[in-house]
Amino acid sequence: MIEIRELSFKYKGGSGYSLKDINLKIKEGECILLCGRSGCGKTSFIRNICGLNKGQRGDLYYGSEKIRRPYEKISLVMQDVNYQLFTDSVYSEMSIVSDDDLLKEKILCDLGLWDKKGRHPQALSGGEKQRLALGLALASKKEIVLLDEPTSGLCLKNMTKLISFLKEMKKQNKTIIIITHDYEFIKSADENILEFVNEK
Numbered sequence: 422m423i424e425i426r427e428l429s430f431k432y433k434g435g436s437g438y439s440l441k442d443i444n445l446k447i448k449e450g451e452c453i454l455l456c457g458r459s460g461c462g463k464t465s466f467i468r469n470i471c472g473l474n475k476g477q478r479g480d481l482y483y484g485s486e487k488i489r490r491p492y493e494k495i496s497l498v499m500q501d502v503n504y505q506l507f508t509d510s511v512y513s514e515m516s517i518v519s520d521d522d523l524l525k526e527k528i529l530c531d532l533g534l535w536d537k538k539g540r541h542p543q544a545l546s547g548g549e550k551q552r553l554a555l556g557l558a559l560a561s562k563k564e565i566v567l568l569d570e571p572t573s574g575l576c577l578k579n580m581t582k583l584i585s586f587l588k589e590m591k592k593q594n595k596t597i598i599i600i601t602h603d604y605e606f607i608k609s610a611d612e613n614i615l616e617f618v619n620e621k
Contacts, residue, residue: 423447423565423596428479430469439465443479449564452587452597454607457617463600464500466617467567470598471497483564496561500569500600502554506542511553514542519560528556531582548574552582559586566590568599572606584610 428443440462447453455463469477472491481488488494496518499505508514511534515525529535532552537545542553551574558566572580580603587610590597601607607614 422449422482422484424482425470426480426482428466428469428477428481430465430474430477433476440469440477447596447598449596450591450594452591452599452610452612454610454612454614455598455600455617456602456607456614459602461617463617464569467497467569467598467600470567471495494563495565495567496558496563497567498551498554498558498569498571500573502550503543505554505557506550509541510539511542511545512538514553515556515560518557518562521560524560528560531586532556533579546574548576548579551575552579555583555586559590564595566595566597568597570600570602572601572603577605580606580609587612 423446425443425445428440430440432439443466455466457463465474468474469479470481470491481491483494497505506514508517511529512525515529519525526535529538532555534549534553534556537549542550545553551571555568555571558568571583575583584606587597599612
């Protein structure tokens, strides 16, 4: 189980808390769709889980173990994946998270990216970059996967593939939190929905 305890965050110079005293428990292998109005703090919430915001407080536990270095347990796919692609080829990008050549080939084939394995990631289309970022999360051995608006730039066919990847990750006992406003995705994914209400 993942447990979030007393998570709070205030922007420097802000008049109040953006997030205050959030407590949440999520079972291993569970997928949560995190929904709520724009600006209510959903992205800030998952950035805090990853320890990316200065000035935050609160603790994150995996089982009974306190997570002190979130990057060792958490795979994050940002809404703008351009900030997450670093190498000079699609295949090299996959090699950051996995040494398993067969796994990398299978995932890239499933994503329709195998024929682009030698291309620079920044030369891909927006939808292809999004699929590559999803492939990185799928190939990673990290137990927790956070996705911020993963269907942006995806057609219906690739959204359906995303849902099948989520089911595969759940079989691997990965715990998944997804921020989404995509009603079709919410309806098709058929996962637990957590409405994020933050009045600030």
